[in-house]
Amino acid sequence: MTQEAQQETRSTCPYCGTGCGVVISHSAGRITGVRGDPDHPANFGKLCTKGANLHRTVQLDGRLVQPLWRAQRAAPLQALGWDEALDKAARRFAETIRAHGPDSVAFYISGQLLTEDYYVFNKLARTLVGTNNIDSNSRLCMSSAVAGYKATLGMDSVPCCYEDIDLADLLFISGANTAFAHPILFRRIEAAREARPELKIVVVDPRRTDTAAMADLHLQIAPGTDLYLFAAMLQVLAAEGLVDAAYIADHTEGYAVLLEQLGSVTPEVAAGVCQVPAADIVQAARWFGQAAAPLSFWCQGLNQSGHGTANSAALIHLHLATGKIGRPGMGPFSLTGQPNAMGGREVGAMANLLSAHRDLKNPADRAEMADFWGIPALPTQPGLMAVQLFEAVRRGAIKALWIACTNPAHSLPDQQRVREALAACPFVVVQDAFADTDTCAHADLLLPAATWGEKDGTVTNSERRITRVRAAVAAPGEARADWRIARDFALALGRQLDRPGAARLFDFPSPAAVFAEHARSTRGRDLDIAGLDYARLEQGAVQWPYAAGQANGKARLYSDGVFPTASGRARFAPIELRLNGEAPDAAYPLRLNTGRLRDQWHGMSRTGRSGRLYAHEAEARLQMHPDDMAQRGLADGDLVRLSSRRGDTVLPVAASNELAPGSVYLAMHWGSANLSHPGANLHTLQELDPVSGQPALKHAAVQITPV
């Protein structure tokens, strides 16, 4: 291999919502290296361990390289060509739609997909099939943050940017272990602290994570008690004159009602519920109220809860009450877990959303999109959200299911029910880059997808920044880009359903054409990117909105104090004080908490292929407080049985002082695909946030016994 043969292609890391730019080295059709893009504003050349090892995860072992089909689930898979594969899928979907109606089929897609992939799937479901049964694994990630933003600020729009880390004087981090989940953001936080030692950091987390270890104040609250903490902080802000009365009067509504509603939650009451000192709650509130620029981060610790929407809203309320929003260094900043959860929100590819932040429940918004797409009407029946969707599969209401780029047999709560649903579903298509995920085992038809380094499109990161993703090498075998698979299926389905209009609806010759249509659909909306195209993105990543004629993206939103609500005011949303749905009891006395490892990603279908990424944590271990271990006569490394109302797992135990007594912790990544046990989601339950439908993947009541 000669030096001259080396080429470089700029793209984006496919893991977390930080959205780091990468430069891929490749030669003779093979990816040979990766480095951080020095010009990308998300990371300025830095990469974390996962990103820096991307080129070590691209081997072909385990890749799906041709369509595979079986007539019965127990039969061996057989190779077939793309045309035949798509015709088989289209025939089954068309038969199901004709016999049982459009809501008898569903699409379950992924925050790993690119915006263009998302767009085509969304259009396919809403227009050609005529169902809102399209949901995404982003439901498990940030749907409660979406609902929290909409309830308070009026739209699902993150008002902050990464530069705010450099400008804040207080970082208030709740339910987010940025050191592991968003490592490059964490490095920016460390750099900000080094440059300005006076920067205060408060971390709210049931575990003393690496992020919590750097805090000036760590509120190690009992899991699921966030609402009481935020309610008490609001009371302190009000009682000590730390609210901005003028901002509240001029730019918000509902403050007095909410304050009265939460009036009984004093710091002492919250201290009893949260199991932290009342003085620490008061201190956190004072620092928040006195800060010139408080910046709040949150992630799954708040979102993956039976009251995640209220958690998000209650944190946003602290910014509204103090008027600390819309200016440099401040604001409520929800971190997206996945690389393109934000892009899926923009496209509206979730069961309760509609394109470009339109409202599925609003007839005018539906009519606008129907007109845009040139069809008579959009379906009105709300779609099924992830957990509900698989429950509908389980009871036979969904009879044909298309799963793209995600592994629900691993990642959904109460995993056994999900696997039973998949086993019972009459027709399952799985579109994936990898052939060995838990979900692949349930497929009737497997379609090979291109993946990182092999496909073109765009993603949007946590700060609303849209970046190009580029192919450096060709996809292996017959694997195709996800948007193209969705388009070609739409054309085949159009033929089966005798809808000649499908050819016009899905006349997408390239991802650039898909992006152009998506951009047009945003015109006049809060996320207007009508001024953006691939040519402009060649010059660099851009934050939305970027309307036609706009010279630059917008770093911050709501600087003028005007919000996209009917009154133009932000809202203090009513808060119902709630705790976790499954409390510990005599049979299951411990709280299981789940989360991420630093060097693994989701179900490990990619990161699990690099030996280097096991150096940080080599095997699944259940973390437990030493006192709880001593009570059970356990030593480090002993095998234990982890039991819940949903099943048993056997795995080694590890002593950890990160946890409070009474809690255990298991990383979400491990599972049957990479180890011989079913993983954390055997134990998690189907407790859902009533607004967002996001499941409470963080919590379960469990028992630990020696084996």
Ligand code: SF4
């Ligand atoms: Fe990739 Fe996230 Fe690491 Fe950046 S911080 S390199 S986006 S995993």
